[in-house]
Amino acid sequence: MSFSWTREGRERGQASPLAALVALFAVCTGVSIYVVALGGTAALGDDRTYADPTLHRVSEELADGGVADPSALGTAQSAAPDGRRLNVTLTAGDRRWTAGPTPPNGTPTDAASRTTSVRFGPGSVVPGRLRVAVWR
Incomplete structure (x- = not known):
């Protein structure tokens, strides 16, 4: 200086x-x-994806030890993001369980799915698929 x-x-x-x-x-x-x-x-604004984190939360709600219990599907609605609607579908073999409203046609939805094990009964576990759809 x-x-x-x-x-x-x-x-x-x-x-x-x-x-x-x-x-x-x-x-x-x-x-x-x-x-x-x-x-x-x-830039994220309203374009961010909600399905992947919601799928993770739903999977934690349903799965005990990595095996999804179809009877717990009703509790999955608590994983819905604020201001969004959620549909959860669990399929295994020829059986299908659904919780939440059906996504309306023409409404943009954000969806994600993953494979999971599904408990059919005591000692009966089969492979299945967990799918979530999130929309406004």
């Missing part, structure tokens, strides 16, 4: 031009990073 004298004889601080340019560059870079990060979150 260089110093200059005023008429009254006191020192007055001045920044070198290089230090001022480096500080300006740092501020501009920080603002640019902030705008890019903010733009990335604003």
Whole structure:
């Protein structure tokens, strides 16, 4: 930092031009990073997917030790995201269990599914598929 004298004889601080340019560059870079990060979150808006995290929560509600229990399907509605409707379908073999309203035709839905083991009865476990559909 260089110093200059005023008429009254006191020192007055001045920044070198290089230090001022480096500080300006740092501020501009920080603002640019902030705008890019903010733009990335604003772009999510209403287009984000709800099905994958909802499928995970429903699977945790239904499964005990990794095996889904069809009788617990009614509790799966508590996993619905706020402001959204949820349909849960569990299929195994030729059997099918459903909880929640049916998605209306023409309404955009977000859906996800995964394979899971399904308990048919004591000691009877068969492969099946768990599917969720989420819509507004």
